[in-house]
Amino acid sequence: MPTDALGQALLLTARNAIGKRFGRAASPVGTLAELAEPGATFVTLTQRGQLRGCIGSLEAQRPLAIDVAENAIAAAFRDPRFPPLEEDELSRTRVEVSLLTPAEPFPVASEADALSRLRPGIDGLILSYGRHRATFLPQVWESLPEARQFVAQLKLKAGLPADFWHAQIALARYGARKWKET
Incomplete structure (x- = not known):
């Protein structure tokens, strides 16, 4: 896990959003002011180093926490290159969050x-x-x-x-x- 609070919060937010779809309890994320600020993110999912899903936003149009959660759900269940993530895949799926600067x-x-x-x-x-x-x-x-x-x-x-x-x-x-x- 990353050592900085923002990175940890973003990764937990993404994993919590995906896990919620399978009825899993959320891990506590904590409160960070940055999570309420507009942000543009991409969430990338991998399994054994291979791409399993990647969806994101190029422009900051919604709060960072919402952007990460929505992009995590989209990467897991709506990336047209892959079938929707199955619950038994979750434990072997690694989450990566990229926070973009304005283009x-x-x-x-x-x-x-x-x-x-x-x-x-x-x-x-x-x-x-x-x-x-x-x-x-x-x-x-x-x-x-x-x-x-x-x-x-x-x-x-x-x-x-x-x-x-x-x-x-x-x-x-x-x-x-x-x-x-x-």
Whole structure:
């Protein structure tokens, strides 16, 4: 468990929200002023190091505690890439919470410009083009450490060809603090 109170509270809030769906008693979270402030989070679930669900918010539009709880429920039961979490999976599921900084426009002159200015391991990236939109959290750099590969996979996630580029692609970047159960 994380040593700081906010990280511990966010992880407990996420796990409590999922456990409540199975009728489990909640662990005490404690009272922190930050939990009532608006926040944007992603909740990532893993099993044996493999993704099991990940859902989040890119903009802070609701209190942090509510955002984490709702995203935890969505990651566990509504991520379209996975079947809903079963109760017997809960004990082997690890929770990670990422608290996002506000996204800032990242204007670029070309794909080469974007690739040269991205900060691996630091930048989360939002790519938008018409009705296509996708994001990768900063921790995705752990599995896609090369900028070209990172952006190509993000384009695929958005439903675009990996080699696609257009002047109207809009990028925004953000940072994240993350906490993960051990």
